Amino acid sequence: MALNRLFMSLNITPNSITRRAIHLSCYNFASKPNIEKPKPGFGKSYRRIVHFPDKYTVKPLEVTNLAGRDPDTGRVVAKGIGGGIKHKYHWIDWYRDGPTEGPPQEEKVIQIMEDGCRTAHIALVAVGDKLKYILATENMKAGDILKTSRYLPRIPVKANEGDAYVLGALPTGTIVHCVEKDPGKGGLYIHAAGTFGTITRKQDDRVIVQMPSNRLFSFDQHCMAVVGRLSNVEHGNTPIGSPQRNRWLGNRPRSGLWKRKDGRHGRKIRPPKPVKEIFTPTKTPLSEIKLNMRP
Amino acid sequence: MESLLKEKGIPVQDALEFIKQPEVTERINIIGPYEQPLPLDENHRDYKSKPCMTLTNENVLLEGISQAQVLTKTIIAQHKLPNRIEELAEISVPKTVHESVKKAILSANVFDCEQQKLPKIKDPLRPAYNFPRILGISDRRRNQIITNKLLQLVEKCSDFELSQTRFVTNDVETKTVFNKEDDLIQFHNISNILVTSEKPLSHDIKERDIPFAEIPDLYPIKHTITLPPEHFYEQTSIYPIQKSFTRKHPHTTWLHFNRTEVSNIYETPVTDLQIEGRALTHAFTVASSYAKQIHGEEVQDLPEPIFVNCIQTDGQKYHFGVLKLNTLNVDGVDGTKNEWYCKNNIKLYDRSGYFNGMPVLENYNPKVYGYINAFYNC
Numbered sequence: 001m002a003l004n005r006l007f008m009s010l011n012i013t014p015n016s017i018t019r020r021a022i023h024l025s026c027y028n029f030a031s032k033p034n035i036e037k038p039k040p041g042f043g044k045s046y047r048r049i050v051h052f053p054d055k056y057t058v059k060p061l062e063v064t065n066l067a068g069r070d071p072d073t074g075r076v077v078a079k080g081i082g083g084g085i086k087h088k089y090h091w092i093d094w095y096r097d098g099p100t101e102g103p104p105q106e107e108k109v110i111q112i113m114e115d116g117c118r119t120a121h122i123a124l125v126a127v128g129d130k131l132k133y134i135l136a137t138e139n140m141k142a143g144d145i146l147k148t149s150r151y152l153p154r155i156p157v158k159a160n161e162g163d164a165y166v167l168g169a170l171p172t173g174t175i176v177h178c179v180e181k182d183p184g185k186g187g188l189y190i191h192a193a194g195t196f197g198t199i200t201r202k203q204d205d206r207v208i209v210q211m212p213s214n215r216l217f218s219f220d221q222h223c224m225a226v227v228g229r230l231s232n233v234e235h236g237n238t239p240i241g242s243p244q245r246n247r248w249l250g251n252r253p254r255s256g257l258w259k260r261k262d263g264r265h266g267r268k269i270r271p272p273k274p275v276k277e278i279f280t281p282t283k284t285p286l287s288e289i290k291l292n293m294r295p
Numbered sequence: 296m297e298s299l300l301k302e303k304g305i306p307v308q309d310a311l312e313f314i315k316q317p318e319v320t321e322r323i324n325i326i327g328p329y330e331q332p333l334p335l336d337e338n339h340r341d342y343k344s345k346p347c348m349t350l351t352n353e354n355v356l357l358e359g360i361s362q363a364q365v366l367t368k369t370i371i372a373q374h375k376l377p378n379r380i381e382e383l384a385e386i387s388v389p390k391t392v393h394e395s396v397k398k399a400i401l402s403a404n405v406f407d408c409e410q411q412k413l414p415k416i417k418d419p420l421r422p423a424y425n426f427p428r429i430l431g432i433s434d435r436r437r438n439q440i441i442t443n444k445l446l447q448l449v450e451k452c453s454d455f456e457l458s459q460t461r462f463v464t465n466d467v468e469t470k471t472v473f474n475k476e477d478d479l480i481q482f483h484n485i486s487n488i489l490v491t492s493e494k495p496l497s498h499d500i501k502e503r504d505i506p507f508a509e510i511p512d513l514y515p516i517k518h519t520i521t522l523p524p525e526h527f528y529e530q531t532s533i534y535p536i537q538k539s540f541t542r543k544h545p546h547t548t549w550l551h552f553n554r555t556e557v558s559n560i561y562e563t564p565v566t567d568l569q570i571e572g573r574a575l576t577h578a579f580t581v582a583s584s585y586a587k588q589i590h591g592e593e594v595q596d597l598p599e600p601i602f603v604n605c606i607q608t609d610g611q612k613y614h615f616g617v618l619k620l621n622t623l624n625v626d627g628v629d630g631t632k633n634e635w636y637c638k639n640n641i642k643l644y645d646r647s648g649y650f651n652g653m654p655v656l657e658n659y660n661p662k663v664y665g666y667i668n669a670f671y672n673c
Contacts, residue, residue, distance in 0.1 A: 057560075058560055058561045059560050059561065059562070060561070060562050085422055085423055088562075105515075106514070106515040107515060108515055108516055110357065111561075111563065113561075113563065124561055126357060126515075126516045126520055127515055127516075128515065128516070128517045128520070129517050129519055129520055130520075131357070131520065131521070131560075131561070145515070248422070248423050
């Protein structure tokens, strides 16, 4: 309204730009400010923020729900997230470290629990003085003894479910999960309920693992992996059941026409992708050096 | 020149004085209305670098009774109490006494006017449903009322001379500090009722073939698991009653199990084994702090064994135990061991409360009163 009155009193003589054009361009500028907000995806989920303390603890941690909003700007980034039952976060220890030589370290499983923040079940494990959570495998039960070792032997180790060994130590055909990207950085791949990766072949220093999506990834042979298939195998087969149950899981109603045969919903036939090498680049690209005439 | 500038209002300063460093004024530390407490980290003056593993009334051991066995070097006789107690428990008690016990249970569970918000009820099959919040008697108060009334009943029914030799205290603090294989361990417990007597308690255990459960091997778990380390502690043990008092020998200790106060750090419900372990560590605390008061802080093997009775209850279930303390040297598995005779999980009643508006008490068990009486009279 104020803009209208402002432009009514404007007298513009040049013919190339009309008053209407200037008015419209001002209106468009004011109504679509240049908002910078992140795009959804890229491994980041705008579902919850966990308040991590300094030291690792087994106590369930407090959580604030984000409902699809970016914590810095406060704007909605991902649609369809919000509400649902708030679950406390159990801090899982992703580093299954073991001795580099000598007998493997033994750990005892105390209890298997369900975690509200992930689909797989978690196991409370005790070693020496410490208690920690790890992802539970299919046939794990209270009282089991698990072994971990970082030793790379010449002959592959006969591993039981739940043990953690380096990829180079396991025979081909082993079912693994919770695989490390870089030796010592913690298990990053294959966490969902009922998933597993298979070691297909070994090439010089690298081990090729088939992921749950049937894609082949090549890992360094010193990366740790846990043997076995993750718990809660029936999770993928159980339908959600009701729209209300979906709301309890924290998913708001989403709109958009679903066309079975087109676009991203359609069937695609493509040749298989080549084996992807997983490694952390040690050489960063050189920074730009600009040579200009100003002293 | 200077006078001209000063007339214009421009400040003039000698160049040599300008170069000199400014004077450092002393920083005044303003405290405020009261002294702020110092943060409890390494710089605090009472901070000790060696951590002391503390067990309090609120935390429980992970492996329960097995871990308590390893910590206190005890062998356990399950479902077996000393003969004298069994004999005294068999004595038939007049019916009026059982009626008073039923009245006591009702007064603790039903006829009390405290109205506090009880913990939320959660149904695991319907996690999103909020049940209406119930107001009622908190479990701490319920346990206090029932144990005090039961003890009062027992005192009334026993001999006058016997009661004169007994002394009852409520909510006393006991603490014992000891070393086990390079770890400093501290048990800090509050005894809800402590019955002391003039003469030290002694049980004659003449049977030789009692099947004892040996000290288990907790590999790969260490015995100090779920004992949180503390850096602020004192190395002296505390026994609540002075040396000069005649009736200072500990006789029976009553321990309450309040589900709202005692919990695991990983927030799953406390198991029965953990509750039994708690009774053992509590009896050990009372006995060893008493031993340290008599013989000094550094005593290892005791010249005479010390007996302590322990009753743990959560209002409904009763766990009875007798600890025979032979030694305070808890390193390793060999040598003289302490003994723990126990009888666990005896229910006093099945259900008590308001149902359909009527106060109800179902399935009263008369044996529990027999045992409590026996524990007082032995």
